[in-house]
Amino acid sequence: MSNSNIGNKKQTLRKPVVLMSMGSQERKGHDYQVMTHKYIVPLVEQSDCVPVLVPTCCGIEDLEQYLDMADGVYLTGAGSNIDPTLYGQENETPGKGQDKDRDNFDIPLIKAAIARGLPIFGICRGMQEINVALGGDIYQKVYAEPGFNDHRENPEDPVDVQYSPAHGVRPIQGSWLQQLLGDEIRVNSLHGQGLKNLGKGIEAIAHAEDGLVEAIHAPTLSPFLFAVQWHPEWQAAKNPDSVKIFQAFGDACRAQVKKKQARALAA
Template sequence: MTKPPSGVRRPTTQSAKRKPVVLMSMGAQERHGHPYQVMTVKYIRPLIEHAGCVPVLAPTCFGTQDIEQYLSMVDGVYLTGAGTNIDPALYGQPNLTPEKAQDKDRDLFDLPTIRMALAMGLPLLGVCRGMQEMNVAFGGDIHQQLYTIPKLKDHREDPAAPVSEQYAASHKVRLVPGTWFAGLMQQDEIAVNSLHGQCIKTLGHGLQALAHAEDGVIEAIHLPEFAQFTLGVQWHPEWMAAQNPHSIRLFEAFGAACRARQCARWSGSEHVL
């Protein structure tokens, strides 16, 4: 059998069957006086069931010194929503929502993770807070109280409603015509849920909008300067994803990108195919 070129490793039968590995950063939560690092099952489920990937959960409370090692182990990065806001000092604003919890350890972990992952060619998916992190990582900023801005709707859920009602579709988003994302969704308008009190104000460097709510709020973004899959969405596609064809397409596309990255790694080529 002809040997592979120097530096190129052929996948073994075992490695060829391995699923792509995806990094998910956890968030802080206090329970009965004890600090926890947590990740909600609803975010993990579609990564396993529809993207076909294996999650690696990274604690964010021990600093940033191991980010590069984490990223060397994975084939993609998936940044989820959370019950916390990004520290406004990171985008040059005073804190207008002091009553809302923050998670500064996650902020300081995720922002460099985003930049480093993209530089390494890793696919990136951000949901809700994760999308906002993508924006802040590239110099963008946030409307901290979008519900107070004239002509913008209140995009928050009713905290007194059952969870099934909070996550039900509540408005439509218009996808930018002719984009890969509109093609992926197979239509130019889709109905989404809405559970956020903050939104993108100014897009960061290199970011482009892929979808807008009816009031103009940016609902999806990507980084077209990077060859690999990059997507951030403001809604929650992970909720009951198996019952939503748009969510299934989204997670399947992310999984396909992670598999392409995995194949490139095993073949010795680090660029994304």
């Protein structure tokens, strides 16, 4: 290979591939694996990554093969709650749906992605999965806990009202998130559950006005492991804070691509 071809190869950076684990949904007697449009679009448009939708209904036999192709992992929100037995509690919300296939796929996925040093970004349920995977637990009813506000949406409201800004979130002073977003942002709020005791290596990086953990990272475990309790994916292109968050995740995934390509060139 000529020197000019080597130089061209170095300059070509492919788009990062990001795994998105799907969830279970029953429709008219059929089981579906689904992923909501609103989560996919900002990963493509703001993060500039290529999504790979991963079914969670077939177990973890092929997990490592999925990870071989991945430059990042994106854990989205969902309508289901995590099985409380996974964090040592009895179920306090039996009327709320669960998705044990997703639980049983995502928890090993998180651990394996951390072991590989892959960037991880979690939203709502995804943040709670990260905490549980690392040994933390959850408030199953934040709204019933003394001192906390009700962070749920009104199910009777139109969707655009449900996802409108509901309260403030303050990043930790001096943190990279504070440098990215500023001293306070306004976020939507559509969750009944929240983080209680943090898992090993996890640090709170932002709090709601009532003190509830709204964002986490794990700087001792991963170059980029970041998750939020609100929904930045909602109309992300119209929200400057959401754009910054998705761009930061995309940048972390591009850094992973560069590392892989550098190793391949050195081999």
